[in-house]
Amino acid sequence: MPKRVVYNNVFKWAFWAIEGNGPYGKIVKRMNIQQKLKQIEEQGLKRELIYLDRSGADVVHKGKRYLNFSSNDYLNFAADTRLKDNAKNSIDKWGIGATGSRLMSGSLEPHKRLEEKISQWLGYKSALVFGSGFLTNLGLISALCQANDIVLFDKLDHASLIDGIRMSGAKWKRYKHKNTNDLERLLEQYNNVQERIFIITDSVFSMDGDIAPVKEISKLAKKYNAILIVDEAHAIGIFGEKGAGICNEQKIKPDIITGTLSKALGSYGGFAVFSKEIEQLCVNKARSFIYSTALPAVCAATGEKAIDIIQEEKVLGEELLKKAKMFYGKIQKAGFDLLPFESQVIPVMIGDNDKTLKFTQALLEEELFVKAIRPPTVPKGTSRVRLSITLAHTKEELEKALEIIVRVGRGMGIIA
Ligand SMILES: Cc1ncc(COP(=O)(O)O)c(C=O)c1O
Structure with missing residues (x-):
């Protein structure tokens, strides 16, 4: 076989293996996935699915009830x-x-x-x-x-x-x-x-x-x-x-x-x-x-x-925004880092990925269903807890949530 043909075949085989079509390629690919997942975890960016037993204004997970601050069902229509x-x-x-x-x-x-x-x-x-x-x-x-x-x-x-x-x-x-x-x-x-x-x-x-x-x-x-x-x-x-x-x-x-x-x-x-x-x-x-x-x-x-x-x-949106503004005012007064109030979506800015996760975890332990929002969903260094206010939240529930968020935030040194 001429040298040129041999070289060509070797080149093709190597390409085939690296591309992931051959047995070695598959190994390379598998390692890449594991490495990728490890990297995501090390960066504090791993996401996990949680399966709920009930969803709505409050959610139930493993028999425990949580007040839902993570829903886009702003007008409480999903269960109307x-x-x-x-x-x-x-x-x-x-x-x-x-x-x-x-x-x-x-x-x-x-x-x-x-x-x-x-x-x-x-x-x-x-x-x-x-x-x-x-x-x-x-x-x-x-x-x-x-x-x-x-x-x-x-x-x-x-x-x-x-x-x-x-x-x-x-x-x-x-x-x-x-x-x-x-x-x-x-x-x-x-x-x-x-x-x-x-x-x-x-x-x-x-x-x-x-x-x-x-x-x-x-x-x-x-x-x-x-x-x-x-x-x-x-x-x-x-x-x-x-x-x-x-x-x-x-x-x-x-x-x-x-x-x-x-x-x-x-x-x-x-x-x-x-x-x-x-x-x-x-x-x-x-x-x-x-x-x-x-x-x-x-x-x-x-x-x-x-x-x-x-x-x-007619006034459902107005009612929602009024409620959200009141809640925002109280969170702001407690000293949290917030963006200016403009809608029912209230991000509490934390910055660091791990700190955001820990804050979220602590709030979950206190039965508030909240989610850490981290890159790539938001820019690096702007991790946050996104609080979404809905018409399902009663005044009492918002007061209770406020007390928990402030207490946990103080305990973690997020606010003074
Ligand atoms: C601004 C914006 N556009 C579009 C979508 C996608 O909408 P849907 O959830 O119906 O796919 C979302 C969902 O989060 C969104 O926030």
């Missing part, structure tokens, strides 16, 4: 009797699963009704329901943005937006959190350079609970002829007239709003509102819409009923 009865009727009529993707066999009457309701609620021509909020952002952005576009997005945008941007193949740049000067610097840089400019931001940021300056961002989008997408996942149902969100409250109309049924609406699923053309583009191009089983009818029917209740009762 009106919604449960409505869901039972929907299951009786439609069964459990949607049986196929929206295009194949899964576009059902409850989807249509929900889409009509959402588009009216938020004041847009069209709405489209997806399997989840994550799938909405992933599918919409990757269908809409292209390689010759530039996407400018907030540094703290949700992972689903970032993954959608990456999947689209568009060029992207992050601007400093909520910093419209930095955004304008990038808009100037790319104006007339890229085919289209997109700006993408959360309205309420999921881990900081603060609110994007959407009014100024919207002005900049107009000035530079950019397409604006706002993710209202944590604002829908709470802010704005009849819970229609931050954009409604601040009287702006982005090109697209995305949202979820899975937080304040107490159901599961995601949606986007936009023009009829963008809807058609998503139906034809959004891979997470086309190649995934449709949202079950029961989730759509629950979403629709939840919107009805929010529109009828």
